[in-house]
Amino acid sequence: MGKYVIQSHHRLHEWVAEEHGYFTAEGLDYEFQGESLAGNAKTTAPVQSADSVPAEVRSGAFEDMSAGRACDVSSACHWAVNGVTAAGAGKMWGHAYSVTPSGIFVAPDSGYHRPEDLADVPVSVGYHSGSHYAAIQALEPFLDRAQVKLTFSGLPNDRVRLLVRGEVPVANLFGAQYYIAEQLGFRKIVDSTFMVGFLVAEGADPEETKRYFRALQSAQRDIDLQPERYKKYWLREMPEDLADLVDVRRFGPGERMVFEPYTKEMYDSTQQWMDAHNLLDLEDKTSKYQEVVLT
Incomplete structure (x- = not known):
């Protein structure tokens, strides 16, 4: 064996x-x-x-x-x-x-402050992965299903890089990437723990x-x-x-x-x-x- x-x-x-x-x-x-x-x-x-x-x-x-x-x-x-x-x-x-632990984050100077502000705003997630499903689950209490918009941005490290560079406005992050965003001052709009x-x-x-x-x-x-x-x-x-x-x-x-x-x-x-x-x-x-x- x-x-x-x-x-x-x-x-x-x-x-x-x-x-x-x-x-x-x-x-x-x-x-x-x-x-x-x-x-x-x-x-x-x-x-x-x-x-x-x-x-x-x-x-x-x-x-x-x-x-x-x-x-x-x-x-x-x-x-x-x-x-x-x-x-x-x-x-x-x-x-x-x-x-x-997981959360949907935006930049410190972002104009988005509440989950409701994310209506029709693309949230960066990983396709058919935890960040994908968790984003839907986290946002549905605040938005109509049709208002939840997602963009599929690859692996967790890809998403946090895009967020830090300002190339995506919103990203759902978990694990180490969650703590990176938190430590760099990015603002958590809603928790998406899964x-x-x-x-x-x-x-x-x-x-x-x-x-x-x-x-x-x-x-x-x-x-x-x-x-x-x-x-x-x-x-x-x-x-x-x-x-x-x-x-x-x-x-x-x-x-x-x-x-x-x-x-x-x-x-x-x-x-x-x-x-x-x-x-x-x-x-x-x-x-x-x-x-x-x-x-």
């Missing part, structure tokens, strides 16, 4: 588990996608070019997962994981999820998957107890041009893992929400929860 391959999600947990040897203590023979992290301070995250940001990208987490990820476990917003598992690309882990789910590959060993999550649960306790100690790991998830703009010691802890079930009710209501917003084509309305969620 080969090593258990993990794709990180731009959070602190995997690095904390690595530091304290929690994966090894659980008996997990593992590596991170692309390279082993043992004793290596190099980031495994793809680094986008600081000078080349696509104007419109119609591909995101849903498409990436649908094509198949070369790992045993990975993460994305729960909407995308929910939808892609329903389509048959892997299984959703039903024993945990996480919650990531849930993250876990995608487990069809061939992943169930016992090794359990070991992975037990290690992350130990890491979450460490982060809760002493977050300041681990904020240095934000630098492992940021390209240099963005890291140079901020002091990560001022960041928050980011994504928080919740070791509670992702229930059938949660699964079905999420499917219905996506279907109602034309984000998931549900020809068969029968719940696939028992088939695609590992419980």
Whole structure:
């Protein structure tokens, strides 16, 4: 049996588990996608070019997962994981999820001050990704559905670069990019915090998957107890041009893992929400929860 391959999600947990040897203590023979992290301070995250940001990208987490990820476990917003598992690309882990701080930001001198001001204003998001779905969910209490306008601007680092350069008026940001905008004085118009789910590959060993999550649960306790100690790991998830703009010691802890079930009710209501917003084509309305969620 080969090593258990993990794709990180731009959070602190995997690095904390690595530091304290929690994966090894659980008996997990593992590596991170692309390279082993043992004793290596190099980031495994793809680094986008600081000078080349696509104007419109119609591909995101849903498409990436649908094509198949070369790992045993990975993460994305729960909407995308929910939808892609329903389509048959892997299984959703039903024993945990996480919650990531997210917000819709504008420049400090922007004329937009309230969510209502964003009627028909394009909000920069990632296509079929958490920022896409979360922007809709956050703005609908304030705007008619037809007034919510989105522009698809690539990956999270792309969006924060565009916002900082003044090339987009509004962007939905989460994780490290949320803290970058906050620290640089960008104004949060509305909170868009959302849930993250876990995608487990069809061939992943169930016992090794359990070991992975037990290690992350130990890491979450460490982060809760002493977050300041681990904020240095934000630098492992940021390209240099963005890291140079901020002091990560001022960041928050980011994504928080919740070791509670992702229930059938949660699964079905999420499917219905996506279907109602034309984000998931549900020809068969029968719940696939028992088939695609590992419980």
